[in-house]
Amino acid sequence: MSTNMRIWDRVDKTDTRYTKPAEVGGQKITSLSGTAMIMKATEIFGPVGLGFGWSVLEERFDKGFEMFSGEGDKRFSLGHELNHTMKIKFWFDLDGKRGELEQYGCTRYLYKSQYGTTTDGEAPKKSLTDAIKKSLSMLGFSADVFLGMFDDDEYVNHLKDEQRLARAEDRPAEERRQKQEQHDYFNSVIETMQGAQSLQELKKLHDHAVRRLTMRKDDTAVKRIAKEFKKLSPKFDQESAA
Structure with missing residues (x-):
């Protein structure tokens, strides 16, 4: 682990127990628990106030769009939106x-x-939490979320399996469960590939399986999937020629 990356490499993966889907401005995002990030920072630096902390430098309300109600001659202004901003x-x-x-x-x-x-009476508290989370993100905390990796279901599922294994009371039993699940997945992929109706469908199944298996570092299964793809592909070439 390089000196420059020693914090980042310890905090970049997010505990999936402390995330939830959210929507902001019509955009779907992964919401992070501020308390969970503080807990992780405490693990790295020590208690808040001793190992890390913050001070408020600036707090203000910024005017936004003008709000209206009614239509036509009855349309009237409700004033401007206000956004709370805090700098720490x-x-x-x-x-x-x-x-x-x-x-x-x-x-x-x-x-x-x-x-x-509508007014949000907790806006100052939320702005502070937002500023703290963004500060921690600059050090690499939950980098996988900010890098967009949580948009990939395969990444999230693999991360969940890693975390289940780390927390398991009976680790050998959890390893067996995951190994069996992986074996069943591999067999289902082979079976589905053999029933593919087009080269495009076959390639899509191959690519998805390779991505998942590569993420889980199952090189043997990746090679077998590639071998199956190579064996089945000529069938579609012959159909196209006919």
Whole structure:
């Protein structure tokens, strides 16, 4: 582990127990637990206030879009949206040296909803949490989420299996369960490939299986899948020629 990456390489993988799907501005994202990130930071640096912490540098409300209600002659202004913004200085101690960085957190405070204008009384708390999470992300915390790897179901499923194994009370039993699951998956892929109706379908099955098996470092299964693809492909070439 290189000196420059020694924090990143310890914190880049996210514990899937502390994530949940969310939607922000119509975009689907993976929401991270702020408390879980603080817990991980405590593991790396020590208790908050001693090994790491933050101070608020700036707090303000920013004006957003103008809100309207009604139609035509009855249309009138409700005022402007307000967004809460907080700027913090985040610090941490590493081998007796103090590191610092600045980051922002933002939260909608006043906005229009289906019920009219709505205010979020917890906006300051949410902005602070947002700023802390973003600060930690600069050090590599939950980098797999911020790099978009949680958009890949195969990555998430593999990560869950790794974490189940690490937490298992009976590790050998969990290893056997995962091995059997992997064996069943391999057999189902071979069977499905043999029933493929086109070269495109066959290749799609091959590519998906190779990606999953490569992620799980099952080189033997990858080679067998590739061999099966090579064996079945000529059938479609012959059909095209006919």
